[in-house]
Each structure stands twice: as structure tokens, then as C-alpha cells.
Amino acid sequence: MGNKYTKRYTDEFKRDAIALVDSSGRTVTAVARELGISSESLRGWYREAKADRGEGAPGEVSSAKREELKRLRRENREQQQKIEILKKTTAFFVKDNDR
Incomplete structure (x- = not known):
């Protein structure tokens, strides 16, 4: 920045x-x-x-490739966050179901 x-x-x-x-x-x-x-x-x-x-x-690396890499890394980070949320949600419901 x-x-x-x-x-x-x-x-x-x-x-x-x-x-x-x-x-x-x-x-x-x-x-x-x-x-x-x-x-x-x-x-x-x-x-x-x-x-x-x-x-x-x-x-x-050219500017276009650099921008694509930046976009893909951002998408990867977002996907990892979604996966973590789904893991926590699944664990919550499995624990709740065991009662």
C-alpha cells in the first residue's frame, strides 16, 4: 500500500x-x-x-500472471476459511446428535 x-x-x-x-x-x-x-x-x-x-x-512473472496468482491465492484462502467453518459446524452437529 x-x-x-x-x-x-x-x-x-x-x-x-x-x-x-x-x-x-x-x-x-x-x-x-x-x-x-x-x-x-x-x-x-x-x-x-x-x-x-x-x-x-x-x-x-508478467503482470497478468502476477494478478492471476494474487486472485487464486485469495480464492484459496477463502476456500480454506469455508472448509474450517464447515468442519466446526459438522463437529457441532455430530456432538449435538450424540446426546
Whole structure:
């Protein structure tokens, strides 16, 4: 989420910064310095853009796959919670039936 000091940049700004790195032939650090942003932020955006284009390092996950993984983990967590509730409910009724 970030704290109150974290700057938020628009997707358009990020795309333009990445394009500037690609087209200028300059380093990420030099472009970041020129734009007045953190070189680590720009490096992360650049790495993510390369992964989305299929040019990333082996093992890097594209944004779409990352979002799908996030969704699946959330669904898995919800299913586990439902299973726990059903177990407790079943135990309650079995105990109640034994009387």
C-alpha cells in the first residue's frame, strides 16, 4: 500500500519513463535522475515492462500472471476459511446428535 510519503505515478508517466530508457540508450539511473524519481522505482517499472513483453529474465512473472496468482491465492484462502467453518459446524452437529 505504501505510506503517506510514497509518491504515486500515473501509468502514462511510467510508460513514458520506460520508453525514454529504451529510446535514449541511457542508463536507468541517468533517466531517473533526469526525471527526479528514484532509480529503484524506474528499474522496477522497467523490469516489469520487460517481463510483460516476454523479454524478462527467466523466472520473472508478467503482470497478468502476477494478478492471476494474487486472485487464486485469495480464492484459496477463502476456500480454506469455508472448509474450517464447515468442519466446526459438522463437529457441532455430530456432538449435538450424540446426546
